[in-house]
């Protein structure tokens with residue numbers, strides 16, 4: 001998988017050099033390139049924004065740098081991937097479609113994603129029109145109904161959620177199977193040794209005995225019951241969705 005990130009703050013993406021994502025990059029599973037949008041400015045002040053036409057507060061990102069940046073990044077990516085490969089362009093945006101585990105699953109199959117990090121009040125609408133008219137596949141994705149100062153934090157989260165699902169990134173693929181949202185439910189409660197733990201207040205806390213039984217069928221059934229109950233308590237909306245499909249009743 002190739003990932004390109006266009007941003008005014010490349011250093012914001014430094015955490016993607018760490019941990020599993022960093023290892024995936026070093027192992028060659030993911031080729032991730034971060035680009036400074038100002039590379040595609042040509043004035044002394046490296047201008048990327050201007051006041052909103054029609055008035056209003058804040059600044060709007062100018063279309064010219066974006067158009068040049070996408071053309072340049074696409075050309076370089078196709079040198080590596082082939083002229084027939086086209087990227088998915090993802091704009092983190094509070095007005096976008098909710099990003100969920102199903103989205104991460106879908107995008108983990110992509111050969112190439114370009115993330116475009118907006119800043120200020122946003123990006124001139126004609127950039128989206130230009131990309132759509134040029135035949136790019138575009139997605140606006142939102143992490144939630146709140147506003148960040150830019151797309152970079154969302155790109156960190158989305159990249160981790162997507163890349164960890166790419167084969168070979170997580171050591172034990174089994175650990176991806178029973179996670180929250182992987183089956184439409186929240187994950188069951190987890191326990192490890194010691195089975196009996198006296199907490200700092202002197203309260204003895206025992207792990208559920210079923211987990212010590214060695215009866216894998218009963219353990220699996222207990223875990224599913226726990227997932228359903230935990231989902232019912234914390235995210236009844238997910239159960240409603242699941243009931244609609246009849247998959248987790």
Ligand SMILES: NC(=S)c1ccno1
Pocket residue numbers: 092093094141142143144145146147148149150151154
């Ligand atoms: N809610 C999201 S993803 C966002 C991006 C920029 N501001 O908010």
